[in-house]
Amino acid sequence: MVSARSRFDRRKFLSSGPTDLGPPMTVLFGTLGWRPQSLLPSIRSSENLERVVFYHSDHAKSREARAKVMEFCRSLGVAVSAVEVSDAFDLLHVAGQIRADVRKERAAGSDLRFNIAGGTRLMSSAALLVCILEGIPATYVHDETYQEIPLPLLRISYGAGLTPKQRDVLSFLVHNRDKDFTETALAKALGVHKATMNHHVRELEAKGAVARLSDPTDARRLIVKPAPGMELLLG
Amino acid sequence: MAHRTLIATMGFDERHVLPSLRLLPYDRLVLVAGRETVRSAGFRRLRALEPALRTVRVDPFDLMGSMESIRETIRSAAKDGSVRISASGGTKILTNAAILAAFQEGVEAWYCDPDPVRLPVLQGVVLDAVFSPAERGIARALHGPMTHDRLVSGVASQGFARRTVLGALQSLVGKGLVEIGRDGGSVWVRPSPRFALFRDHLRRVPKKG
Numbered sequence: 166m167v168s169a170r171s172r173f174d175r176r177k178f179l180s181s182g183p184t185d186l187g188p189p190m191t192v193l194f195g196t197l198g199w200r201p202q203s204l205l206p207s208i209r210s211s212e213n214l215e216r217v218v219f220y221h222s223d224h225a226k227s228r229e230a231r232a233k234v235m236e237f238c239r240s241l242g243v244a245v246s247a248v249e250v251s252d253a254f255d256l257l258h259v260a261g262q263i264r265a266d267v268r269k270e271r272a273a274g275s276d277l278r279f280n281i282a283g284g285t286r287l288m289s290s291a292a293l294l295v296c297i298l299e300g301i302p303a304t305y306v307h308d309e310t311y312q313e314i315p316l317p318l319l320r321i322s323y324g325a326g327l328t329p330k331q332r333d334v335l336s337f338l339v340h341n342r343d344k345d346f347t348e349t350a351l352a353k354a355l356g357v358h359k360a361t362m363n364h365h366v367r368e369l370e371a372k373g374a375v376a377r378l379s380d381p382t383d384a385r386r387l388i389v390k391p392a393p394g395m396e397l398l399l400g
Numbered sequence: 401m402a403h404r405t406l407i408a409t410m411g412f413d414e415r416h417v418l419p420s421l422r423l424l425p426y427d428r429l430v431l432v433a434g435r436e437t438v439r440s441a442g443f444r445r446l447r448a449l450e451p452a453l454r455t456v457r458v459d460p461f462d463l464m465g466s467m468e469s470i471r472e473t474i475r476s477a478a479k480d481g482s483v484r485i486s487a488s489g490g491t492k493i494l495t496n497a498a499i500l501a502a503f504q505e506g507v508e509a510w511y512c513d514p515d516p517v518r519l520p521v522l523q524g525v526v527l528d529a530v531f532s533p534a535e536r537g538i539a540r541a542l543h544g545p546m547t548h549d550r551l552v553s554g555v556a557s558q559g560f561a562r563r564t565v566l567g568a569l570q571s572l573v574g575k576g577l578v579e580i581g582r583d584g585g586s587v588w589v590r591p592s593p594r595f596a597l598f599r600d601h602l603r604r605v606p607k608k609g
Binding site for chain 2: 326372393
């Protein structure tokens, strides 16, 4: 008798999409430091690998590692792009840059993976932020065993934690960060009743996405301001 | 009385922690650090400044273990008041563990190296709340590959409408936790390799309110 487990063929379970199109091609993103070994296990383990995009610093040892990874990819016949990232930028700037690249590949219909093991702390943390916000499966590679370890990330957009209306309000505030809006002015600008706006603002405040601050020129007025970093949440 | 707890990751150099101590007001300070860090001169200097600080020891090269320790620390501190995370000290792995824990537990997080950057965490939005009761029902029933029909009828017998179970199943597929495929004339469902990482979240019953 054949058990259910032994009858199981993993290849038939790789895609939840239409079967006649076949599984989508994979684009592997990665961060690279001085050791190519932190990225190579993910290149070896990716199925249907179409392309590798990795970020590295301008340090000489990182450039040496880049050359080795590029050579490895070429020997496998896999397209590869290396992006040099300077630590002169801040975390959100680097995350924004990586996110733009990720979205471009996703729009092309590719399956995405991210290895965040290598690179500087800034680069790796920026990559992790992008994976959390975009819901990209991510792994890191153990420093000594070089074993790939998957991170507990779901394939859902983190921004889904906001309702569409909350998103609209936050988006408006972020785009008009330099201006001051009271709840009443916000309600007028977005064409909703002020009681409705009060509800949205309270919900956003509870989530730490906005703050209500006293107007320095008129203590009776409360100005609604988006919290720092919310640009990245909205993408 | 509610306390403000600051949980900060730390390596050998306390200067990565000091900006967050200046920027983020706190009543209680918890340092998450490796064994070697706790023996370091930087840690002793910091303890001289903050004699009441609490230490959570972790293996700073074990991302998952560090993340679980930080999550436990957050949950424990959240019972007494607000919690903030500073993720700029320690190894890269420890920083990433703190970032993951902050997003999973929905607590304010900062990265100060050297300028303060607030991470876009939605406070109170916890990972456990992402799963519906029907998704939890599926997780309880799914221990290995099962036929689609058997799984759906099994979960439906827990009191869920069949349509709800089918919707929950598709939602778990979308989240990357379950895979559906055809084999030997039957439709089969099985947990994805990632499913095990979320088993605890799926089994936990979220608090109301």
